[in-house]
Amino acid sequence: xxxxxxxxxxxxxxxxxxxxxxxxxxxxxxxxxxxxxxxxxxxxxxxxxxxxxxxxxxxxxxxxxxxxxxxxxxxxxxxxxxxxxxxxxxxxxxxxxxxxxxxxxxxxxxxxxxxxxxxxxxxxxxxxxxxxxxxxxxxxxx
Amino acid sequence: xxxxxxxxxxxxxxxxxxxxxxxxxxxxxxxxxxxxxxxxxxxxxxxxxxxxxxxxxxxxxxxxxxxxxxxxxxxxxxxxxxxxxxxxxxxxxxxxxxxxxxxxxxxxxxxxxxxxxxxxxxxxxxxxxxxxxxxxxxxxxxxxxxxxxxxxxxxxxxxxxxxxxxxxxxxxxxxxxxxxxxxxxxxxxxxxxxxxxxxxxxxxxxxxxxxxxxxxxxxxxxxxxxxxxxxxxxxxxxxxxxxxxxxxxxxxxxxxxxxxxxxxxxxxxxxxxxxxxxxxxxxxxxxxxxxxxxxxxxxxxxxxxxxxxxxxxxxxxxxxxxxxxxxxxxxxxxxxxxxxxxxxxxxxxxxxxxxxxxxxxxxxxxxxxxxxxxxxxxxxxxxxxxxxxxxxxxxxxxxxxxxxxxxxxxxxxxxxxxxxxxxxxxxxxxxxxxxxxxxxxxxxxxxxxxxxxxxxxxxxxxxxxxxxxxxxxxxxxxxxxxxxxxxxxxxxxxxxxxxxxxxxxxxxxxxxxxxxxxxxxxxxxxxxxxxxxxxxxxxxxxxxxxxxxxxxxxxxxxxxxxxxxxxxxxxxxxxxxxxxxxxxxxxxxxxxxxxxxxxxxxxxxxxxxxxxxxxxxxxxxxxxxxxxxxxxxxxxxxxxxxxxxxxxxxxxxxxxxxxxxxx
Numbered sequence: 001x002x003x004x005x006x007x008x009x010x011x012x013x014x015x016x017x018x019x020x021x022x023x024x025x026x027x028x029x030x031x032x033x034x035x036x037x038x039x040x041x042x043x044x045x046x047x048x049x050x051x052x053x054x055x056x057x058x059x060x061x062x063x064x065x066x067x068x069x070x071x072x073x074x075x076x077x078x079x080x081x082x083x084x085x086x087x088x089x090x091x092x093x094x095x096x097x098x099x100x101x102x103x104x105x106x107x108x109x110x111x112x113x114x115x116x117x118x119x120x121x122x123x124x125x126x127x128x129x130x131x132x133x134x135x136x137x138x139x140x141x142x
Numbered sequence: 143x144x145x146x147x148x149x150x151x152x153x154x155x156x157x158x159x160x161x162x163x164x165x166x167x168x169x170x171x172x173x174x175x176x177x178x179x180x181x182x183x184x185x186x187x188x189x190x191x192x193x194x195x196x197x198x199x200x201x202x203x204x205x206x207x208x209x210x211x212x213x214x215x216x217x218x219x220x221x222x223x224x225x226x227x228x229x230x231x232x233x234x235x236x237x238x239x240x241x242x243x244x245x246x247x248x249x250x251x252x253x254x255x256x257x258x259x260x261x262x263x264x265x266x267x268x269x270x271x272x273x274x275x276x277x278x279x280x281x282x283x284x285x286x287x288x289x290x291x292x293x294x295x296x297x298x299x300x301x302x303x304x305x306x307x308x309x310x311x312x313x314x315x316x317x318x319x320x321x322x323x324x325x326x327x328x329x330x331x332x333x334x335x336x337x338x339x340x341x342x343x344x345x346x347x348x349x350x351x352x353x354x355x356x357x358x359x360x361x362x363x364x365x366x367x368x369x370x371x372x373x374x375x376x377x378x379x380x381x382x383x384x385x386x387x388x389x390x391x392x393x394x395x396x397x398x399x400x401x402x403x404x405x406x407x408x409x410x411x412x413x414x415x416x417x418x419x420x421x422x423x424x425x426x427x428x429x430x431x432x433x434x435x436x437x438x439x440x441x442x443x444x445x446x447x448x449x450x451x452x453x454x455x456x457x458x459x460x461x462x463x464x465x466x467x468x469x470x471x472x473x474x475x476x477x478x479x480x481x482x483x484x485x486x487x488x489x490x491x492x493x494x495x496x497x498x499x500x501x502x503x504x505x506x507x508x509x510x511x512x513x514x515x516x517x518x519x520x521x522x523x524x525x526x527x528x529x530x531x532x533x534x535x536x537x538x539x540x541x542x543x544x545x546x547x548x549x550x551x552x553x554x555x556x557x558x559x560x561x562x563x564x565x566x567x568x569x570x571x572x573x574x575x576x577x578x579x580x581x582x583x584x585x586x587x588x589x590x591x592x593x594x595x596x597x598x599x600x601x602x603x604x605x606x607x608x609x610x611x612x613x614x615x616x617x618x619x620x621x622x623x624x625x626x627x628x629x630x631x632x633x634x635x636x637x638x639x640x641x642x643x644x645x646x647x648x649x650x651x652x653x654x655x656x657x658x659x660x661x662x663x664x665x666x667x668x669x670x671x672x673x674x675x676x677x678x679x680x681x682x683x684x685x686x687x688x689x690x691x692x693x694x695x696x697x698x699x700x701x702x703x704x705x706x707x708x709x710x711x712x713x714x715x716x717x718x719x720x721x722x723x724x725x726x727x728x729x730x731x732x733x734x735x736x737x738x739x740x741x742x743x744x745x746x747x748x749x750x751x752x753x754x755x756x757x758x759x760x761x762x763x764x765x766x767x768x769x770x771x772x773x774x775x776x777x778x779x780x781x782x783x784x785x786x787x788x789x790x791x792x793x794x795x796x797x798x799x800x801x802x803x804x805x
Binding site: 009017018024030038040041048055056060072073076111112118 | 218219220221244246247248249251252253254255256257259260263264267654655658660661662663668680681724742744745769770771772773775776777785788790793794796797798800801802
């Protein structure tokens with residue numbers, strides 16, 4: 001279903017060392033991507049409490065992106081592995097709430113992958129346009 | 143005491159960044175919007191917030207309006223957070239009362255339509271987070287006044303010498319038996335044609351003799367613990383089987399040793415023994431025994447020629463690997479580069495034809511200390527015509543897209559040396575572009591060009607021995623399109639020299655992990671900022687210099703090495719270092735002492751302790767060991783652990799503001 005004119009809202013939790021830096025690199029490289037994403041900087045993807053993801057959906061975001069360093073490259077050794085474990089468990093909760101898998105995206109984006117960050121956002125926006133608004137979405141200001 | 147939130151006064155400062163932000167985001171509208179947000183006392187915009195007048199604007203407001211929170215909407219916090227934290231501190235505000243709002247890298251540079259709307263959401267989010275920010279105490283701890291330099295090439299040597307001259311202790315670790323790196327393998331150096339050994343060996347000797355430098359060759363760093371100012375590194379010292387304190391470097395053992403293999407130092411063009419120094423000027427001038435080749439080691443005591451002939455009794459087969467721990471305040475990684483193996487590009491004939499050689503092989507062949515004593519002899523004869531192929535694996539989408547930066551210049555040097563040594567030699571340069579950018583480089587190009595070299599602009603498609611004419615018989619033929627005239631070309635020559643790409647070390651990934659660094663897309667180690675922090679890294683206290691960071695010539699490598707030395711000296715001479723203030727804290731009232739945090743922390747910061755009179759044990763976090771990653775906070779089942787500066791309240795406030803609805 002592609003809802004006409006529907007612009008999904010995404011919140012991205014990006015780790016300070018890799019994926020936030022990747023988003024910065026997309027900027028310095030002037031790689032454009034849709035403005036649908038809002039970034040929250042965290043020190044590590046392993047810092048992302050499942051409550052943040054649930055609250056994001058509750059607040060009406062159509063998608064949540066959690067991005068960290070590639071496995072093995074975590075600035076804190078294994079924070080991303082912990083994030084991965086948590087996100088996989090969290091997916092089950094999201095299922096019971098009727099939220100599709102694609103709404104929660106977990107990606108590893110290194111500080112060198114500015115293009116990768118832009119691509120991830122584009123892809124996520126595309127997927128969410130297909131899915132349509134989140135069932136929890138409320139009409140809000142931008 | 144808890145702050146009365148009615149007293150929160152936020153100042154929002156919107157930066158135009160020239161037209162970088164203001165060209166896309168309506169900064170006036172954004173300022174008006176900011177002014178309307180909760181607890182915002184003032185909102186202003188200015189051309190360059192990071193400039194002196196911009197900073198003064200913020201300071202004045204803090205002092206005159208009594209602001210207790212500052213939001214700067216400008217570039218990435220990775221760029222200017224330290225700048226604006228200083229501004230706050232100068233004006234008497236705790237530096238953690240600042241929030242940066244990234245409306246450049248993450249807004250004006252990547253969006254066109256909707257940029258202002260997005261900037262508004264970001265500013266609202268930053269102001270909301272700022273509302274909940276708390277002052278944090280930065281603690282200072284003493285710094286260990288010593289530096290570990292990893293890699294004994296010219297970069298490591300120069301860095302070590304400068305720090306040692308500054309009066310500080312240096313541990314210089316090199317995994318090969320001698321320091322000197324790639325530079326000591328070279329013959330002459332462009333553009334001045336100094337003999338490389340003549341300028342490197344004095345530096346090597348100085349490093350060895352310096353009272354402040356502890357040289358550890360044939361050794362590797364295997365573990366690094368700790369944090370900026372206080373690192374503990376474990377160094378594996380491989381057994382040399384020769385006692386450094388007894389050996390005089392007389393060389394008799396090497397003469398008498400009957401077991402030979404190809405010398406790595408001479409690129410396999412000459413022999414070395416099982417007991418060997420890689421080259422006669424090695425530092426230290428103490429041989430090592432190759433355990434793979436030594437018959438005494440392999441066959442349990444058979445042979446022992448070196449043992450017998452060493453008058454000093456320095457040969458010692460009882461040596462074993464030793465682990466040494468050193469404590470340092472800063473680390474300089476100068477691990478250098480690998481030269482690409484051009485046999486990967488089989489059409490160029492390397493390893494298929496004995497007279498296709500690499501640039502480093504040519505350096506050895508041309509060198510007076512090399513296997514041929516400096517006579518250019520390839521496959522048994524002196525070449526009368528030589529093709530030099532540039533950009534082998536560099537500037538090539540299939541291999542490395544980057545330019546290796548030194549090949550054009552050494553190719554010119556080769557041409558000069560060949561013409562000097564071989565009478566009537568013909569030299570052909572196959573190039574894409576001639577890049578001669580350094581001081582004296584263009585002049586060197588003009589000089590070499592005037593010496594009768596043939597320049598052919600084009601990338602050879604293959605090197606073949608299939609002759610298509612009488613003239614090509616017994617020759618190698620370089621097949622190419624001369625792109626300046628748009629014509630195919632076949633050039634018969636005696637020898638082909640390939641200029642392979644300088645690559646990241648094959649173990650760069652392990653090095654990156656060991657020192658907690660990032661790699662760029664090209665595999666080289668990544669600096670903190672491409673322009674303003676060229677030797678600092680994301681890991682405080684660890685610096686990268688030389689070709690470990692990317693291909694470089696010797697002057698640039700040395701400049702970086704000295705920059706690294708300055709960084710390291712500045713760090714350790716400060717005497718103390720600031721510790722991460724954004725660490726984990728435990729609310730003992732909420733903690734049940736389950737131990738989940740203790741289990742998952744990679745840095746052993748939390749421990750479960752029993753407080754006097756309290757039947758329930760609680761988690762206690764060692765603040766010096768905590769890195770503030772937040773893994774424990776996310777895992778804590780009762781929410782007892784909180785990360786300062788990234789509290790749940792702060793993040794949820796940001797989230798709420800971004801969504802526009804309460805959560």
